[in-house]
Amino acid sequence: MLRTFLACALVSAGLLTQPADARQRERNSNQEQQEQREPRRDTREAPRPRGDNSAAAARRAQERNGGGRVLSVDPEGDGYRVKVLKDGEVRTHHVVVD
Numbered sequence: 001m002l003r004t005f006l007a008c009a010l011v012s013a014g015l016l017t018q019p020a021d022a023r024q025r026e027r028n029s030n031q032e033q034q035e036q037r038e039p040r041r042d043t044r045e046a047p048r049p050r051g052d053n054s055a056a057a058a059r060r061a062q063e064r065n066g067g068g069r070v071l072s073v074d075p076e077g078d079g080y081r082v083k084v085l086k087d088g089e090v091r092t093h094h095v096v097v098d
Contacts, residue, residue: 057082057095065091 054073061082062068068086075081079096 053097054080056097060095060097061093064093064095 054075057080058070058073061084062070065084065086068084068091071083071085071090073080073082076094079094082093082095084091084093
């Protein structure tokens with residue numbers, strides 16, 4: 001009787017630790033597979049500029065803005081469009097790099 005009780009208690013404890021819904025298990029499995037395929041990207045880091053000219057454009061935009069975090073550097077016309085975040089405000093600069 002005691003063995004049966006202990007067996008039932010162990011089985012129920014095991015069932016309580018697993019998701020009750022098969023869809024939840026599938027979601028967890030899919031999420032784990034996705035994390036293994038592509039590592040999480042730290043969204044706080046500045047985007048990697050494309051080439052030396054875009055890096056120079058980012059530096060110049062930061063200088064013009066008095067600092068701040070570069071959000072994006074995109075080619076536009078004869079230069080680059082650089083978005084800089086400072087004091088909670090996004091500012092866009094057009095920078096021509098020689």
